[in-house]
Amino acid sequence: MKARPVVKTRRHVGEAMFADLVIWLVPEPLHGSRHPFKYRLAFVVDGVCVLRYDNEAGKGDHKHFGAEEHPYVFESVEKLLLDFDADMKGWIDGNADRED
Template sequence: MPISLRGSLHTIKYRLALIAEGTCVLRYDNEAGKGDHKHLGATEVSYVFESVDKLLADFMQDVKGWFDDNA
């Protein structure tokens, strides 16, 4: 049986990132010990993981928002 990553309540390990001009401007990940969270520029905020589909939808919504704000 798979074991949850320390800090997460699920067994999914993920890291999604948007890189612009060589800089990570948006990242969703779940480092061991930190659990699920996202980085918006230099700011780190908690993220509630519900499913892979929701994770991808949330990430793509933030990607769209970043492009809308930086057009």
């Protein structure tokens, strides 16, 4: 089996904000992961990635808040997308007074 895209989209979230969502079904789990998905979810504000979920080979599942990196427990693609959306909303709510 070749890798095949499951999700590949860019969502406009607000002024100068978008989310890039890329999820692939891969033949074997990446080193450090226990599931057959390769993913990169990024929330970009004013050209800066402020939130990213990914499972880079060797590092396993994790998420970035700015420069901070935290482990992430992958359960399913659906839960991954829900968790990312919740963190994205949390960032937006916590930065509602930012200057554009």
